[in-house]
Amino acid sequence: MSEPNAVAGPSKPKGAFGGIATIGIHSDTIDKSNPRGIPYAPFVTNVDDFVGGQDAGVEGIMGSFKEMTSKYQYMEVSLQTRRKGIESKIPDIAETLKVVKFLEARRCKSLGTQPTVVPKDSNESDEEQDDEDALSDEPESEDEDDLLAEANELEASDEQLESGKVPGQKALKTLYELNDTLFAEAEVEENGQVGLWLGANTMLMYPLGEAVLLLSEKLSTAKKNLNNIKEDLEFLREQVTVMEVNFARVHNVSLSGRRLQKEGDQGKKGEHVKSLKDQD
Amino acid sequence: MRQEDESEGIEVAWEDQQRISAFSKYNTRLSSIQDELKKLQEEKELYDDLEMELELADEKEPVPYQLASTFFHLTPPQALRQLSLERRTLQKDIRRLEKRRDECVDGMKGLKIELYAKFGNQINLETDPKDD
Numbered sequence: 001m002s003e004p005n006a007v008a009g010p011s012k013p014k015g016a017f018g019g020i021a022t023i024g025i026h027s028d029t030i031d032k033s034n035p036r037g038i039p040y041a042p043f044v045t046n047v048d049d050f051v052g053g054q055d056a057g058v059e060g061i062m063g064s065f066k067e068m069t070s071k072y073q074y075m076e077v078s079l080q081t082r083r084k085g086i087e088s089k090i091p092d093i094a095e096t097l098k099v100v101k102f103l104e105a106r107r108c109k110s111l112g113t114q115p116t117v118v119p120k121d122s123n124e125s126d127e128e129q130d131d132e133d134a135l136s137d138e139p140e141s142e143d144e145d146d147l148l149a150e151a152n153e154l155e156a157s158d159e160q161l162e163s164g165k166v167p168g169q170k171a172l173k174t175l176y177e178l179n180d181t182l183f184a185e186a187e188v189e190e191n192g193q194v195g196l197w198l199g200a201n202t203m204l205m206y207p208l209g210e211a212v213l214l215l216s217e218k219l220s221t222a223k224k225n226l227n228n229i230k231e232d233l234e235f236l237r238e239q240v241t242v243m244e245v246n247f248a249r250v251h252n253v254s255l256s257g258r259r260l261q262k263e264g265d266q267g268k269k270g271e272h273v274k275s276l277k278d279q280d
Numbered sequence: 281m282r283q284e285d286e287s288e289g290i291e292v293a294w295e296d297q298q299r300i301s302a303f304s305k306y307n308t309r310l311s312s313i314q315d316e317l318k319k320l321q322e323e324k325e326l327y328d329d330l331e332m333e334l335e336l337a338d339e340k341e342p343v344p345y346q347l348a349s350t351f352f353h354l355t356p357p358q359a360l361r362q363l364s365l366e367r368r369t370l371q372k373d374i375r376r377l378e379k380r381r382d383e384c385v386d387g388m389k390g391l392k393i394e395l396y397a398k399f400g401n402q403i404n405l406e407t408d409p410k411d412d
Binding site for chain 2: 026028029043045095096098099101102105172173174175176177183234237238241242245
């Protein structure tokens with residue numbers, strides 16, 4: 001085998017790939033990362049140059065390859081957890097939005113007004129993710145009951161909101177989920193407001209229109225985050241594949257190198273050597 | 281894979297690796313889209329059945345209509361209105377997914393041509409026939 005130390009590369013930026021020199025690595029994969037800052041796996045184009053350009057021997061290279069691969073895999077696992085979290089939040093938000101929209105449509109109809117139009121692609125940004133988490137971290141299953149119960153309570157207690165009532169509107173009768181398998185009857189006296197559970201033991205009253213906008217925004221943010229996570233997961237899987245290819249290539253070179261050496265030493269042609277002959 | 285790259289004589293370049301990755305990405309995406317589509321289509325059938333039922337129901341007799349975890353007592357005409365709203369959303373989702381599915385299929389078609397041109401029978405990109 002060649003002497004790895006003899007070929008000291010002109011540029012050996014440490015750190016980029018855990019101290020691996022970038023000779024023989026495709027330039028598209030050096031110092032590049034995806035939109036969320038996950039680095040590309042280095043793709044070895046020329047195995048001989050690459051192995052020759054390293055301070056560490058083949059064993060060392062394979063070791064750092066393994067390390068990188070497991071870093072990617074670790075990220076994959078943690079993203080999968082986040083993905084599951086968001087995936088379970090989205091239906092909750094969507095369902096709540098559906099109910100609020102229903103209440104609003106009902107109210108608008110009896111008042112003869114127009115329901116809120118949700119602007120398409122309202123300018124949400126990634127920074128809103130934290131709000132998003134705050135909104136949905138708490139279990140949301142109680143949302144509807146709370147929402148309805150709260151609406152009722154408020155109606156009775158707050159005179160000011162009492163005025164929000166539409167005269168002559170037929171009461172809205174519901175069966176709400178008291179427990180998993182138990183439903184109770186409730187009559188909702190609509191006053192144009194709903195209580196939204198924001199998590200952290202907080203519920204805020206919103207006019208229906210504002211609630212629709214808020215929930216729509218949360219929903220689209222959550223969907224966008226989910227898409228980003230899905231993209232990242234696809235990206236990570238690709239990087240793992242690239243690392244496996246790299247690993248296989250370096251492994252092959254080291255095997256053939258070792259076998260050729262053996263062949264030279266002993267002049268013996270074992271079966272396993274024969275299989276590699278066409279390569280020379 | 282280990283032996284193939286080197287000993288079969290065709291070098292897998294970075295561009296090829298990217299194509300293979302893209303193909304595998306499309307493939308995974310496609311199967312998850314198809315699962316989701318199937319679910320939505322089943323849901324749509326339920327909606328269709330429900331619509332029929334509601335049209336036959338007594339107009340004055342309220343029915344419990346489920347939104348989220350709560351049942352609202354709605355008259356069949358009210359319920360039908362709500363149903364058509366929900367169905368429109370569902371329809372939109374289905375169309376969006378179908379579009380994404382077609383994008384995947386087209387993308388895979390293009391990559392297949394490129395990859396087979398280079399690797400011939402050394403590469404197998406065929407998916408289950410049921411996926412088509």
